[in-house]
Amino acid sequence: MKQNIIFNLPVQDVEKSRAFFAALGFRPNPRFSNEQAAFMDIVDGMHVMLSSETFFQSLINKPVVNARQANEVVICLSCDSREEVDSLIARAAAGGARIAHPPEDHGFMYDQGFEDLDGHLWNLVWVEARD
Known part of the structure; x- marks a missing residue:
């Protein structure tokens, strides 16, 4: 299946x-x-x-949560590169998203998040491939 x-x-x-x-x-x-x-x-x-x-x-x-006031989940999407993270963040910001935090660069991992138009949290992350 x-x-x-x-x-x-x-x-x-x-x-x-x-x-x-x-x-x-x-x-x-x-x-x-x-x-x-x-x-x-x-x-x-x-x-x-x-x-x-x-x-x-x-x-x-039960009541619908106002995502601008409370959150139940953070939706995390993996990206193929740091550049893809940056590109998606730029497009989200251009579309009206609020950037949740500055990029976090841990060397092997890079991420940044945004709130969509309704306040739902999305995090975009690139992780270095390991053999």
């Missing part, structure tokens, strides 16, 4: 969020999208469903 990771995030404006993540290179998947949600392919096997807060609320039986 092929394994996929699909996570759902509540967003205030589905179209603005779809455009933001498309600018980062996420691919919109119209088959699973509508006015209430945008299904985005991140890489093969990993996807995000950007759901309107109203639709997201219909899927759960």
Whole structure:
């Protein structure tokens, strides 16, 4: 069986969020999208469903967290190089993201994070390959 990771995030404006993540290179998947949600392919096997807060609320039986005030998760994506981390951070910032912290360079590992348009935390990390 092929394994996929699909996570759902509540967003205030589905179209603005779809455009933001498309600018980062996420691919919109119209088959699973509508006015209430945008299904985005991140890489093969990993996807995000950007759901309107109203639709997201219909899927759960507790309050939707305001990600600008509290966080439950940090989404971490690996990158192929330091340059890819920097490029994605620059595109996120240009699209309206808040940069969460300056780059952290540990020699063998390099990372930086951002908050998307709704305050969800994303961390981009490059780790040196080891034999």
